[in-house]
Amino acid sequence: MQMLHIRGAAMRLEWLEDILAVAETGSFQEAAERRRLTQSAFSRRVQHIEEQIGVDLFDRSRKPVQLLPTTAEQRDQIAKLANDLRQLVADLRRGARMASNRIAIASQHALTTSLTPLILKHIDARLHDTYVRLRSANLDECFALLLSRQVDIAIVYRLPGEDHPISDRFVETATIGSDRLVPVFDASATDGLNARFAAGELPYIAFPSEVFLGQVLERLILPKVRNLSRPIPKAETALTLAALELAVVGVGVAWVPHSLARARIADGTLADLSATLPTYQLEVTAVRLFGSPWPVANSVWSEIVALAGQEQGAAG
Incomplete structure (x- = not known):
């Protein structure tokens, strides 16, 4: 479990995110939904956090729930620590992929069970030693994973004539098929x-x-x-x-x-x-951030672009 040590207490990333979820929603119920937990399970986890830290974090007597003043003073620090830890984990994972023939790909749910396996079959046939970690997600989650560099490539649908939600100044896109x-x-x-x-x-x-x-x-x-x-x-x-x-x-x-x-x-x-x-x-598209620094990601991208060219040639 990822964690940071803060003032003698081991703060897990999930704890920081739990605290921020309550602070941002003002509701244990909405925070529980955001964290994909039942309200009772989420309340128990918050109580566990407070027991481990040794202080109360929230004013439960008020509706909506509010941070206690001492917690509110540390909200920016909590958010920074959570972001720093997420970035650290992403950097470590990226470093591990750079040191091996591993690549992470996000695929929109509908594509994961239809066209994406064919794309991965093509990659495997050309790059035998490449290990692909496939993550299935909805469209917004695919782009979030890409922007946070948790994945190297996203395979997603796009409507003809429309742009992806990320500016083309930051990403390059290959239309793989239709x-x-x-x-x-x-x-x-x-x-x-x-x-x-x-x-x-x-x-x-x-x-x-x-x-x-x-x-x-x-x-x-x-x-x-x-x-x-x-x-x-x-x-x-x-x-x-x-x-x-x-x-x-x-x-x-x-x-x-x-x-x-x-x-x-x-x-x-x-x-x-x-x-x-x-x-x-x-349209079925592959998207990646500009400036991929390691060879395996570039090799996989080249194969996807080549596949896109084959599809377009067949269509022509």
Whole structure:
């Protein structure tokens, strides 16, 4: 466990982040959600921190929860220590990768289970001794991992004609290929779906508005659907694989990348409704920060760029 020694107490990074989460949210419940813990587990952990340090940190008598004055005075120092420790860990990991043939890649969830394995297969075939650590995350998390240098390359979707959220002054991007967001549904239940569609409603699987596919659905798909029928959300999930399975059992129409649904469409489990409902083109891109200092990262990037060139040549 990463830790720093402060005034005789061993301060773990997770403790610092717990304290900051409460300070920034003003709520144990919201802080617990941010730290991916139940409120009771988070409260116990905060109590444990206070017992280990030997002082109370929060004024629990006030709503929202506030830092005690002595804690508030040290808030900037706590934030600095947390940032310094995160950077230290990132530097150590980067140094370890530089000393070996290791590379870390972040992949958007939907790509992790479809196209990214093919990209890694290509890399493995050309660079036999390279060890890849693959991290699956949503789009924002992929870029956060890239910016904090916890990964060397991110493989993510992008809408044609739009930029990534990081300025191209800091990153370089290679378009590896393309995919398409397609509407799919249980092939054995399309008669019932058609009847509901004819009656003026379309059950569908929603994505949260803060995730990439949720934004695409809200901005570019549903406005077109509303010209045809009334879309009715039947379930919501941030996991594309879960949306796919919900479509398989007939809960609602799911818009998922074709690369993810291809096998289920081919074996007749899913019906591709693209002839009736709107679809949208997606670009598959690889992104890295400028100035990668070690050979293995540059070699992997060169292979990805070469793969992108092959895809473009095949398309031409």
